[in-house]
Amino acid sequence: MEWTIAKTWSKFVYPFIFPANPAESCQAQYNKLIEYLVRNQGEHQPWVEKAFEAHELDNMLPYVKQYLRLPSNHSRFVLDARVVAPDDVFFFEADCESETETIRFSMSSIELYLFFNGVGFVSIEVRPPSSSVLSDGSPHDAASSVSPAEWTVEDIERLNSRVASLSRGEIFVGPRGRRQTVGEMLKEILSPLQNCTSCPTYIPMVDRFLPVYGAILLRAKDQNVPERDSMEAMDEEFFQFAQSHLTILRKTFTPNNISHFSQIHLNDMEHHYMPYHNVIHTQSLDGGFVLAYDNGLRHFSGEHPPSMDSFRTNYFYMMLIPYHQRTSILRYAMEAADAALAETRGAMLRQLREEIYDFTSRCYFSQASVSEERDRLYRRWQSAFNITQMYNELKEEVHDIDNYLADVERARERELRNASLARDNRNMALFSFITLVFLPISLVLQFAEASPELRAWLRPEGGFDPLILALVLLALFGAAIFYLIARFVRRR
Incomplete structure (x- = not known):
């Protein structure tokens, strides 16, 4: 035919x-x-x-x-x-x-x-x-x-x-x-x-x-x-x-x-x-x-x-x-x-x-x-x-992407958590240092106020009150110490 x-x-x-x-x-x-x-x-x-x-x-x-x-x-x-x-x-x-x-x-x-x-x-x-x-x-x-x-x-x-x-x-x-x-x-x-x-x-x-x-x-x-x-x-x-x-x-x-x-x-x-x-x-x-x-x-x-x-x-x-x-x-x-x-x-x-x-x-x-x-x-x-094989490989790739993104998210959260913990530690160290500096000064001032003999010696009748000057100097000293501590924390 x-x-x-x-x-x-x-x-x-x-x-x-x-x-x-x-x-x-x-x-x-x-x-x-x-x-x-x-x-x-x-x-x-x-x-x-x-x-x-x-x-x-x-x-x-x-x-x-x-x-x-x-x-x-x-x-x-x-x-x-x-x-x-x-x-x-x-x-x-x-x-x-x-x-x-x-x-x-x-x-x-x-x-x-x-x-x-x-x-x-x-x-x-x-x-x-x-x-x-x-x-x-x-x-x-x-x-x-x-x-x-x-x-x-x-x-x-x-x-x-x-x-x-x-x-x-x-x-x-x-x-x-x-x-x-x-x-x-x-x-x-x-x-x-x-x-x-x-x-x-x-x-x-x-x-x-x-x-x-x-x-x-x-x-x-x-x-x-x-x-x-x-x-x-x-x-x-x-x-x-x-x-x-x-x-x-x-x-x-x-x-x-x-x-x-x-x-x-x-x-x-x-x-x-x-x-x-x-x-x-x-x-x-x-x-x-x-x-x-x-x-x-x-x-x-x-x-x-x-x-x-x-x-x-x-x-x-x-x-x-x-x-x-x-x-x-x-x-x-x-x-x-x-x-x-x-x-x-x-x-x-x-x-x-x-x-x-x-x-x-x-x-x-x-x-x-x-x-x-x-x-x-x-x-x-x-x-x-080869659609089925390629699609299965694509799904595996999506699974790998999900795992990667999850790892990235966990790493980011871990970094944020570590940064927050480090910030809290710095704040705690700063508070402890300030307490350590000002606690002796506070005790001295309280002792001076509590002792009549020492108060009379520091502040004679009708004279200049040196206690006020001492307090001002202590405040300036404390501010200077705080400034130095703040600069130290920023460097870290």
């Missing part, structure tokens, strides 16, 4: 984070950034806010829908079509300088996802153009236009192997003749994030686009399949095709790459999930794809099969949420490492601990869908991204 490509697309995902600001929480930075983008959308910056439609979050658990829909948690923006239109056709500059066929592609959708905890993603959806995938001459020559129904597997394999070079910085040419790399395009379209003065410079989390997520819908070229055992025959052909073409959606490597991902087989249950006889899901740390064939059901038939829209939205978010969790955990680990070297590590770790608690309560979901198939797929993505 010969297969043709009914529909196909792929998404490159570019993750980035905003570094922590000790003077302001991530939530406050996020709120200011969203307010800036919404206020200036369309005129001064190219991103337009796009709310989720009901069908995009179909079968998700209520709290997952709430997390994605609430602007205080997450916001989604799409790139204005005036910057990059879905029908714009791009080609590689290197193809113009060689005699090889020119590969064409379109960027049908560029989206920006921003989350409350300083994590963001740009997804670029690449698909074959509505005209031709390949041309023999000029990239703008439409004479060799290929109908979408005539896309062959070989066409898509060549397209995918060439599009892989986008992530490695190869120059491509746009419809207006502009030459640029994906990195240059990203820097340009993400510049509004830098124009918001309240936000720090974003930090890329990868050197190239990872993960990659895509889908292919196959359709039998010969629709006259005998009814007898037709489904079993198509299933067998589909399995054989899958065994030999598992890399057709792989964008970061060429089809003949010998990585583990490109050599996996259908019996590798760790990386493959087959909920239906005509659908295969593949998951790995580098990304994954969906491979399906049209079995005659309405969900897979027609010019715009609903299954491809479902793969583009519901199933993509089943991957994006775990990837958001993974990137968030990596961000917290980076913050903890930075805090360990900071002078104000105590304050930074307290803020980090609150952020981790907030992350756990708001977006760490053990389940995501009421559909068993999609929920299992979600948990498989968590497994592929």
